[in-house]
Amino acid sequence: MSRQLSFVFLFVCTGPLLAQSPSPTPGKTPAPPAQRVHSSGAGFSYGLPADWDVVESKSSSPDVQHQVEKQATSEAEKRGINCAQIVLTARHGDPASMVVVVALPFDCFGEQLSEKDLLGFAQGASEGITNSFDISEPVYGTYSLGSHSMWIERSKGSLKSEPELQYTVETVCSVLKKGAVCWLAMAADKEGLATFEGGAVTLDGDAQPALVPATAFEKKPS
Secondary structure, three states: OOHHHHHOOOOOOHHHHHHHOOOOOOOOOOOOOOEEEEEEOOOEEEEEEOOOEEOOOOOOOHHHHHHHHHHOOOHHHHHHHHHOEEEEEEEEOOOOEEEEEEEEEHHHHOOOOOHHHHHHHHHHHHHHHOOOEEEEEEEEEEEEEOOEEEEEEEEEEEEOOOOOOOEEEEEEEEEOOOEEEEEEEEEOOHHHHHHHHHOOEEEOOEEEOOOOOOOOOOOOOO
16 A cells, blocks of 8 residues: 555645635634643644634535545545544634644554654645645655654645635644644744744653754754
């Protein structure tokens, strides 16, 4: 089974969420920017400021789901499509920055991934983003948070449905004990990107102060 092809679909259905999620209600009083923690049964938690609007996480529409399943070339790919969970969708500002977190629980998928599968899983998720975004100037990095290996890509991007809006698109992926997870940011400004990267995470019980350290894109010694 090709890991990259098996997980290329994980972000296929997030594009419509990015494009269609409602803007904050006019006149709504912002919550104080304390951090709100969002947890997943896949073994992680992630914090965003409480003044970010959490959009109700929904599965993709039956039509989109059917369309994506038709592209699957194996039963493993179909399982990945059906088991992928949108853990969090949140947005802030106008134009809005958005964060989407997607997990693949292994108990649903029926197969345990390991660190050696991270690159293929992450590249598949990154490739899936191009279904909704025009991407340019990608840069890549790897780093560790405690005992967990992390993969990261940062690029310039625009939604195909709204090409006039320019964003920084950043994807971070890791493989945990109970599932694999990717965090996606569509940052409209530096503040949105900094908030995404600065969110505190807990990975398999290991608490870390930020999802992305300042050294994430530093080249490793040969």
